[in-house]
Amino acid sequence: MISIRDVVTKENIKRKNTIDGVTQAIFMASAILSASFIVLIIVFIAFKGLSPFLLNYEGYNFQQGTVDLDPVNPISFLTGSQWLGGTLGLSSDYGIGFAIINTLIVVFLAIMLSVPVSVFTALFIAKVAPKRLANVMRTVVELLASIPSIIYGVFGLGIITQFVVFVAGFFDYQTAAGLSLLSTVIVLSIMILPTITAVSETSIRSVDKTIIDGSLALGASDIQTYMKVVLTAAKSGIFAGIILGVGRALGEATAVALVSGNLFAGIQLNPLGTTATLTSRMLLGIKDTTGIDYDIRFSIGLVLMAVIVITNLSLNFVMKRLGGIHEQ
Amino acid sequence: MDAIFELKNINLYYGQTQAIKGIDMTIERNKVTAFIGPSGCGKSTFIRILNRMNDLIPECKIDGNIEFEGQNAYAKDYDVIELRTKVGMVFQKPNPFPMSIYDNIAYGPRCQGVKNKAQLDEIVEQSLRRSALWDEVKDRMKESAMGLSGGQQQRLCIARTIAMEPEVILMDEPTSALDPIATQKIEDLIVELKELYTIVIVTHNMQQAARISDNTAFFMLGELIEFGATDKLFATPQNPKTEEYITGRFG
Ligand SMILES: Nc1ncnc2c1ncn2[C@@H]1O[C@H](COP(=O)(O)OP(=O)(O)O)[C@@H](O)[C@H]1O
Numbered sequence: 120m121i122s123i124r125d126v127v128t129k130e131n132i133k134r135k136n137t138i139d140g141v142t143q144a145i146f147m148a149s150a151i152l153s154a155s156f157i158v159l160i161i162v163f164i165a166f167k168g169l170s171p172f173l174l175n176y177e178g179y180n181f182q183q184g185t186v187d188l189d190p191v192n193p194i195s196f197l198t199g200s201q202w203l204g205g206t207l208g209l210s211s212d213y214g215i216g217f218a219i220i221n222t223l224i225v226v227f228l229a230i231m232l233s234v235p236v237s238v239f240t241a242l243f244i245a246k247v248a249p250k251r252l253a254n255v256m257r258t259v260v261e262l263l264a265s266i267p268s269i270i271y272g273v274f275g276l277g278i279i280t281q282f283v284v285f286v287a288g289f290f291d292y293q294t295a296a297g298l299s300l301l302s303t304v305i306v307l308s309i310m311i312l313p314t315i316t317a318v319s320e321t322s323i324r325s326v327d328k329t330i331i332d333g334s335l336a337l338g339a340s341d342i343q344t345y346m347k348v349v350l351t352a353a354k355s356g357i358f359a360g361i362i363l364g365v366g367r368a369l370g371e372a373t374a375v376a377l378v379s380g381n382l383f384a385g386i387q388l389n390p391l392g393t394t395a396t397l398t399s400r401m402l403l404g405i406k407d408t409t410g411i412d413y414d415i416r417f418s419i420g421l422v423l424m425a426v427i428v429i430t431n432l433s434l435n436f437v438m439k440r441l442g443g444i445h446e447q
Numbered sequence: 448m449d450a451i452f453e454l455k456n457i458n459l460y461y462g463q464t465q466a467i468k469g470i471d472m473t474i475e476r477n478k479v480t481a482f483i484g485p486s487g488c489g490k491s492t493f494i495r496i497l498n499r500m501n502d503l504i505p506e507c508k509i510d511g512n513i514e515f516e517g518q519n520a521y522a523k524d525y526d527v528i529e530l531r532t533k534v535g536m537v538f539q540k541p542n543p544f545p546m547s548i549y550d551n552i553a554y555g556p557r558c559q560g561v562k563n564k565a566q567l568d569e570i571v572e573q574s575l576r577r578s579a580l581w582d583e584v585k586d587r588m589k590e591s592a593m594g595l596s597g598g599q600q601q602r603l604c605i606a607r608t609i610a611m612e613p614e615v616i617l618m619d620e621p622t623s624a625l626d627p628i629a630t631q632k633i634e635d636l637i638v639e640l641k642e643l644y645t646i647v648i649v650t651h652n653m654q655q656a657a658r659i660s661d662n663t664a665f666f667m668l669g670e671l672i673e674f675g676a677t678d679k680l681f682a683t684p685q686n687p688k689t690e691e692y693i694t695g696r697f698g
């Protein structure tokens with residue numbers, strides 16, 4: 120029999136240390152690689168996205184032919200209520216202020232629609248449904264979360280827009296084939312439903328059973344216990360789910376582009392009217408892969424990233440203020 | 448003797464396993480009744496029969512006759528919510544809700560539909576005074592209950608129960624998670640509360656049972672071995688098993 124002391128030799132320890140060192144170097148290299156990709160992407164987008172504000176591009180318009188365009192004015196870009204004003208052809212008159220607002224409206228409405236449904240579904244799966252049904256539903260939710268957004272998009276285009284046309288019929292309203300704020304909100308809220316549900320469900324399920332017993336022992340009903348104690352205890356998890364949902368909704372391009380109608384100007388408050396989000400403005404109408412109309416998409420990308428970061432930070436701030444005080 | 452609970456021939460099963468075996472017991476009003484016995488002997492199971500917390504365990508079956516204030520507490524038309532508002536419970540591990548101190552106490556009354564702010568304020572103050580917590584928390588009612596010490600949390604849970612003006616307070620090893628000083632405070636509190644409420648307490652600590660209880664029940668393997676006045680049970684146990692246990696030769 121070999122004793123463990125025969126194995127723990129100076130030589131073996133040295134070899135082990137060498138392997139450790141090499142492994143560590145591999146970890147480090149991987150980390151540097153992925154970090155440098157992020158830096159590379161940001162630098163590339165910033166470089167492309169800032170060019171329209173700094174350079175003179177060549178434009179072509181139907182009245183004057185090829186013209187020299189002034190750089191885009193960053194202020195009117197950020198606050199403008201019109202994508203391209205006046206000219207037929209290329210100009211530097213890009214504005215996306217309206218799209219920023221429309222994006223926030225769309226996401227806000229989608230969240231308002233999605234959160235109650237998600238949270239009640241999560242509560243049902245975690246606490247009410249019998250074990251087997253709960254397992255089935257949990258799997259369904261996971262599957263829904265993994266459906267690619269193009270599928271939600273064509274579903275929206277095929278079904279939801281038709282539904283909107285049908286609804287608009289009652290008001291004698293002529294929609295753009297159902298492409299509308301309402302369709303966009305519905306499609307987005309369906310898309311973020313599984314994300315919010317899954318995260319909320321995990322957090323509802325992990326609520327300490329002893330406080331549930333505590334509530335029931337005080338004569339609270341099951342429903343009172345779920346609504347007042349369980350949801351309160353799971354608040355920060357549910358909020359984390361909402362933040363993920365907001366992130367997904369803000370960044371969603373494909374499905375939104377298919378059903379929004381990609382409005383050119385103005386803030387849309389009419390649910391049956393078309394709308395435009397930053398992503399749909401970014402994605403739709405690309406004709407060339409050079410020139411101002413191409414590079415300006417990167418500028419929108421920069422704005423979108425800023426909107427996502429700012430929204431995320433403010434939601435995190437709100438979450439800390441609202442939910443954090445009862446964490447142990 | 449004024450009985451508040453009258454239990455006859457209670458058998459309880461978890462699936463196939465019998466956890467309570469043919470127990471009869473009468474619990475006296477405005478007295479402290481202690482349950483002692485080795486761990487796993489069914490003390491928690493038995494105390495949970497009194498407020499029907501075992502209803503929550505799907506595979507749990509119970510038979511026998513359980514009368515609370517002269518009424519069958521397990522009758523079809525007896526409302527379990529009414530029972531639980533009259534028979535409150537304090538658990539082994541302090542379990543405050545993740546809410547403010549005020550909301551913790553107001554929770555039970557609110558669940559029964561009390562909305563009036565002045566009325567709630569009064570309930571909260573009175574409950575906290577009765578559980579000897581008022582002076583420590585009166586300036587921080589809006590703060591989270593999670594920020595209190597373990598002993599304070601447990602007294603908050605007692606206050607939360609008191610807010611329902613129950614007849615009975617059940618306590619399942621309420622001090623086992625607490626340090627000696629916090630334990631002392633809870634014991635003092637129990638002695639005070641006994642004027643107003645009937646108290647049933649599970650304890651693994653025999654000195655505690657001897658100090659605070661009027662009657663003691665000794666359980667073993669799901670059976671009630673001996674039940675009677677605490678001083679008599681500890682001074683002159685009738686059953687040799689009881690004697691073995693309280694003299695520490697067992698468990
Ligand atoms: N939910 C349950 N399901 C199945 N068996 C249980 C359950 N709770 C308790 N038991 C069993 O019933 C017996 C009594 O447990 P318990 O009442 O918790 O004892 P004690 O409180 O005296 O320690 C033990 O054997 C325990 O394993």
Ligand SMILES: [Mg+2]
Nearest residue numbers: 490491492619
């Ligand atoms: Mg126990």
